[in-house]
Amino acid sequence: MATRAIRGNIVLPTEILEDGVVLIEGNKIRFVGSPDHIGEDVQVLNLFGHFICPGFIDIHVHGASGADYMDGDTAAVRKVNAAHARHGTTSIYPTTTTGSFSELDAMIKACESVQETWTVADGARIQGVHFYGPYFAADKVGVHAAEGRRDPARDEYEYFLSRPIVRIATCAAELPGANEFYQYAHARGCLVTCGHSNACWSELDAAFHEGVRHVDHFWCAMSSVSSLRKRFGDPMQASMEQFVLQNEEMSTEVIADGIHLSDDLLRFAYEMIGPRRTCLVTDANRAMDAPPGEYVFGPAGSGTVVFSDGMSVRGADGGLASSMHGMDVMVRTMAKAVGRNLHSVIRMATLTPAELVGIDGEFGSIAVGKKADIVVLDRSLEVCVVIIDGEFYFSKNNADLKGF
Numbered sequence: 001m002a003t004r005a006i007r008g009n010i011v012l013p014t015e016i017l018e019d020g021v022v023l024i025e026g027n028k029i030r031f032v033g034s035p036d037h038i039g040e041d042v043q044v045l046n047l048f049g050h051f052i053c054p055g056f057i058d059i060h061v062h063g064a065s066g067a068d069y070m071d072g073d074t075a076a077v078r079k080v081n082a083a084h085a086r087h088g089t090t091s092i093y094p095t096t097t098t099g100s101f102s103e104l105d106a107m108i109k110a111c112e113s114v115q116e117t118w119t120v121a122d123g124a125r126i127q128g129v130h131f132y133g134p135y136f137a138a139d140k141v142g143v144h145a146a147e148g149r150r151d152p153a154r155d156e157y158e159y160f161l162s163r164p165i166v167r168i169a170t171c172a173a174e175l176p177g178a179n180e181f182y183q184y185a186h187a188r189g190c191l192v193t194c195g196h197s198n199a200c201w202s203e204l205d206a207a208f209h210e211g212v213r214h215v216d217h218f219w220c221a222m223s224s225v226s227s228l229r230k231r232f233g234d235p236m237q238a239s240m241e242q243f244v245l246q247n248e249e250m251s252t253e254v255i256a257d258g259i260h261l262s263d264d265l266l267r268f269a270y271e272m273i274g275p276r277r278t279c280l281v282t283d284a285n286r287a288m289d290a291p292p293g294e295y296v297f298g299p300a301g302s303g304t305v306v307f308s309d310g311m312s313v314r315g316a317d318g319g320l321a322s323s324m325h326g327m328d329v330m331v332r333t334m335a336k337a338v339g340r341n342l343h344s345v346i347r348m349a350t351l352t353p354a355e356l357v358g359i360d361g362e363f364g365s366i367a368v369g370k371k372a373d374i375v376v377l378d379r380s381l382e383v384c385v386v387i388i389d390g391e392f393y394f395s396k397n398n399a400d401l402k403g404f
């Protein structure tokens with residue numbers, strides 16, 4: 001089997017190895033270290049000064065290129081996966097919105113079909129589905145269609161969560177039946193998460209004991225001390241925010257597009273929650289890599305109308321409607337906000353999500369034996385080259401690297 005090599009600054013989970021080399025054999029990484037180990041017959045892609053990173057892993061993402069996973073057909077799923085791969089995402093977790101039983105069913109079936117027939121030409125590989133909507137709190141439904149929201153119903157979630165492709169499961173902790181949902185999702189081995197929720201400390205603590213270990217997009221559509229004051233009056237109550245900050249076993253994610261959260265909040269998440277339990281997610285919708293204008297958030301037939309100005313997407317009330325940027329933007333924004341430790345910022349888009357969903361044995365870092373999913377970033381952290389499963393997928397200027 002031909003061995004190929006990429007030479008540059010290798011981004012490892014704990015440091016950056018300057019002028020190192022990654023040897024690839026087939027679809028696997030065979031060596032990481034000094035360029036002295038490059039044999040004479042090895043094809044070398046020299047990318048001095050560039051950052052050789054693991055492929056990004058996005059555990060919360062809805063769409064791109066005009067398509068939403070909730071459109072429920074394989075063409076839409078492939079369109080989204082291809083767009084995100086051009087932004088460096090090589091492992092993806094298509095994420096449901098609120099919607100009807102049949103819309104959720106069509107979405108999951110389309111993802112199953114694309115996963116089964118996946119080739120590198122399809123772009124990011126589906127590692128699992130994030131069953132996110134429809135079990136949101138009515139007062140935290142955000143831009144999701146309110147008609148598609150409901151409390152957890154056992155028959156329904158057992159049907160969906162028993163599908164092997166579902167690997168992440170969200171429910172708001174204060175809903176009736178939430179704890180039974182969490183028990184079931186936990187028993188199925190899902191990353192169990194609380195989101196679109198106005199839960200107080202004791203509700204999240206009860207959820208934690210049923211298996212919840214994660215909350216969706218920190219600070220967005222989640223409880224705060226002030227939102228709980230509206231629910232409970234005095235005295236003020238501790239929120240999901242305090243619970244995650246104090247509990248080392250809890251993880252979360254941030255939408256680091258520079259629009260949802262200020263640099264100060266991003267830096268706070270990095271310093272106070274830390275890169276080992278904070279993921280970067282895109283939460284991107286169909287307006288990503290699509291012209292400004294009107295779009296539907298969620299299922300094409302029943303979602304809510306949102307407006308893209310080319311940088312952000314908002315609902316009719318002016319509220320932010322998830323993001324429209326790829327993971328490369330999240331990495332650049334977070335790197336600028338943190339201002340140091342690029343390897344730790346990259347970890348938030350790679351090894352941290354891989355560990356949370358349990359795919360770190362094969363994905364999430366540049367290490368011997370792992371799959372050769374690699375993203376090369378230039379000095380300004382723009383995506384230059386994407387390699388998926390050992391094969392060249394994308395290069396910035398359409399450079400032909402097929403035989404590298």
Ligand SMILES: [Zn+2]
Pocket residue numbers: 060061062095283322
């Ligand atoms: Zn979302």
